[in-house]
Amino acid sequence: MLRSPRGGREMKTRKLLFPVLIMLLALMSCGTMMAQSTSGWEPWGPRVDEIIMPIIKNSDARRIAFERGESIVWSGLTKPTDIDQAKSLGYADMRMTLGFHMFYLCFNMRRGPLDAQPLRQAIAHATDRDNIIRTLFKGYMLPMSSFVPQVSPFYNKTVPFYEFSLKKAAEVLDNAGYKLDATGKNRIDPKTGKPLPDMKIFTPTYEVAPTSAELGKMIADSCQKVGLPVKPEPMDFNVMLDKLDIGEFDMFCLAWGLSKNPTFLHSFFHSSMDVEAGYNKPGIRNPELDKVLDELYYAADLKAAQVASDKAQLILAREMPYVPLYSRPYIDAFNKTQVTGYIDMGGFGAAHYNNPWTLLNIRRVDRFGKAIEGGTIRWSLSEEPKNLNPATSSSAYEQEVLSKVFDSLTVSHPDTLDDMPWMAEKWDIGTWEPEPGKKGTTVTWYVRKGIKWSDGMPFTAEDVKFTIDYLKDNEIPRYLDATMDIAKAELINKYTVKVYFSSVSYWHFYNAGLSFLAKHIWKDVTDWKAFQPWLEPHPTIKGYTKLVGTGPFIMKEYRPGEFVRLVKNPNYWRLKPGK
Incomplete structure (x- = not known):
């Protein structure tokens, strides 16, 4: 049961947000x-x-x-x-x-019973965001009712919401045929005529993430009050990630660190991203949503992107692959x-x-x-950085290490978030005709001269082309959304590469910026899933590994359960002013 944010809910939202914002302002101004x-x-x-x-x-x-x-x-x-x-x-x-952050409850829509929309909607009504934020965070978090955080210019404030109400949760279930059994404690699945099976919420352990674990318990307890057999199950974080990658879950609570661009909606909810270890964790496959997400992904300008983003958020509010909880x-x-x-x-x-x-x-x-x-x-x-393969790593803990080892073609200005030249000294954006009468975007990168990989080998446009070709040819899940529309990457000269897309999109500029695979290391890697570059010895440098990057640090040592040791990269191209 969805309600418009007008009227009563708007007042409720303001009542909640006002003390939250006062708390945050007080926090910023104190001491x-x-x-x-x-x-x-x-x-x-x-x-x-x-x-x-x-x-x-x-x-x-x-x-x-x-x-x-x-x-x-x-x-x-x-x-x-x-x-x-x-x-x-x-x-x-x-x-x-x-x-740019979202903490959420995710449903597995690939299998029963959570493939049923009424169950997801009822759980959304049974989730008390206000109480979670008040009890666990003393108002330090911002409640989320949409799938884009409030700090984003693409946030749609008109998105309908599921207010917390156990009464409404029960009404949704009753109307959909999920009646209580004779005990009045358990719901009967109208498809099977049997009690609903236990549904587990995976979270990290109390030791690693106590608020996440407690949050899962709070949602489970609330669901049980309307006859839904939901149980919390904290577990080792890396074991949990493995289960999520293969779709072996009912529900889980985790967070996304989001980008400034709304294309993450395409990555998270387009059916083409529903692959093993892909970003579409709920496995949502909705043709109407796919059409709108394609409009977002292929938007020619920001205005078209805004319209498509607004539409997508409205559809997601109805389908509820996630229950957005808060943005911190x-x-x-x-x-x-x-x-x-x-x-x-x-x-x-x-x-x-x-x-x-x-x-x-x-x-x-x-x-x-x-x-x-x-x-x-x-x-x-x-947490343990389980996987330091840059082609397949997925967790924030792995990125905590890899972000210090790798650099990028562009960076965002710390104040404005405008795109700045970095390993690419400049770029051109144009169009071409992939076939008569059809246009596609082109992005030409002009790579700075003198940049080296951490093992001393030159970084050139060949590495950019190789990265794009390798990720695309192998259909690596983490980069499907970036590579799926790339027609080819053309090496113009040693320091210039032109990336051709089969479609026009404002966002292809960001999709073209793939440059993290060293050709001299990765050209011999045939099994990208099993490759462990941080463990394999470098082919020519004693005491060094194949985890070769262009960033400011080198991973010198990793002792699982103890520490990761990074040392300054002597070949880093920004060591001194004037670069």
Whole structure:
């Protein structure tokens, strides 16, 4: 049962958002919680020689590590007790940025009983976002009713919502034939005439993510009140990811760190993305939605993209492959007696792996608070980075490592998020005719000269072409949405490559920016799924592995369960000013 956000719900939304926003504003203005100017950032670095990332899964242990000075940052704070504790520490510099983030409950729509829309809608009505945010987060999170966060210019505020109401949840079930049995405690499946089977909500463990685990329990408890046999099941995070990749689940609670572009809707919900280890985790296959998502993906300009994004959000609100729960601000505490130079970035925060500016600008400080170059910092990692293959890695914990090892053709400005030249010194966007009467987009990259891979081999346009060809030819699931419309990549010369798309889209500029596979390493990789570059020895350099990147750091050592050790890349192309 959907209701328009007009009238009563609009008042309810305002009543909820007002204290939330007051809480966030108070947080930003209290003590050290002030927005740091990013005017001091510089596009070169890094300024430290080594980053040791101790793997600390327990949230209390991460707090203790920060308090003892064993980690320069306590990042991704969500628990109110942690936020309050960090605020009380005189040496903690608190950073907060509204984020491109969504925490959600996902349904498996590929199999019963959750392939039935009324069940998903009823669970949406039984999910009390207000109570979750109030109880677990003391109002520090922003409630979500749509599939795009409020910080995004593509957020559709007119999307219908499912208000919390156990009465309405029961009505949805009753009207769809899911009647209570004689005990009044369990619902009967109208398709089978038997009680509904247990439906499990997978979450990370209380040790790794206590709020996520408790949130799953809260939703399960609420569902049981309307006769739905929903049970929480916390589990090892990497085991959970494996199950999600093969569709072996009923429901799960996780978060997405989103991009600034709304094309993530296509990645998450288009039927073409419903493949093993793909992004379409719910397995939604809806022709009406596919048509609108194609309109979004192939939008010629931002206006057309906005219209399609609005339509998609309305359809998703009806189909409910997810229950969007909340969007969190990125809240990080840095030890200002140890480091300086961390940079806030709109939509991502100061410590996020999508923020390259902190990585380049962070420095140690001496006992007088003066910035000093070189040395080692310790930056805790909250989970094991299971897979460091850049073609197949999927979790945020893996990206925490890989983002420090790889660079990109363009980057986003920390204040405006405008696209900036990076490994590509410039680009051209044009059109061509893939066949008579049809237009397609072209993107031409002009790669900077003098860039090297971390093993000293030159990075050229050949590597860009090779990356695109390899990902496309092998149909690698994580990059299907980027490569599916690429017709070819043409090497113009050693430092120029032209990417041809079979269609026109405003977003193809971002799809063309694939450049992370070193041709001299990957040309001999035939089994990309099994390849473990961080474990295989480099063919010519003793003591080095095949995890070769273009970023500011090299992965020097990884001891599972203990730490990841990164050292400054001596071949990094931005080591000194003027590059």
